Amino acid sequence: DTGVSQNPRHKITKRGQNVTFRCDPISEHNRLYWYRQTLGQGPEFLTYFQNEAQLEKSRLLSDRFSAERPKGSFSTLEIQRTEQGDSAMYLCASSLWGLPNEKLFFGSGTQLSVL
Amino acid sequence: SQQGEEDPQALSIQEGENATMNCSYKTSINNLQWYRQNSGRGLVHLILIRSNEREKHSGRLRVTLDTSKKSSSLLITASRAADTASYFCATDAGGGSEKLVFGKGTKLTVNP
8 A cells, every 4th residue: 555646746837837736546445535725724625536437526616627537546637827826735635435434545745836 | 615613723732731622513414534734744534433423532532522512622642742733623514515624723733
């Protein structure tokens, strides 16, 4: 069990550029979540997948954000035309849904800085 | 929107003392979880308590749940400097959503 892996760990980009983050969940986990966290705040839900199906997406998420989970394994989160307000830590988590006590396993996150 | 709210926002104690953090939430829940986050890292699951449980222990952690008051507390006994971290409660969002919603967290500092 190698845990949840996120790449890159840090990303610095200029406003208006597109960025893509990758998350590799724990291999047998069927659920994958994306959260965003700013300094001093708790993780804010963005979206989640069960296998390859995107089941819920935050209403706060603008259409510049898109996430995919092809084949129900790794996932990518893309932000188009980045804005300074997108600067945050993007966290990925996975879980094995169906157990009575579902808990999330988090990756170390991707820290995005938009200049 | 956030379902859980932790209290206090920050807590500073001496090594060996106990630390108590509280969480209040708004809607009915299936379970409540506590997570820990070291600075700049991802969250780590600590403990889960189901809505039909009142108290749960794990090592130096003790969690209580009062569904009538919609509140939970996390007690860390005999704290250590390594317990310094932010602690978050998380609940299901309610309304048929299965996502976990986190509070703003309590930042705990344990001074050696």
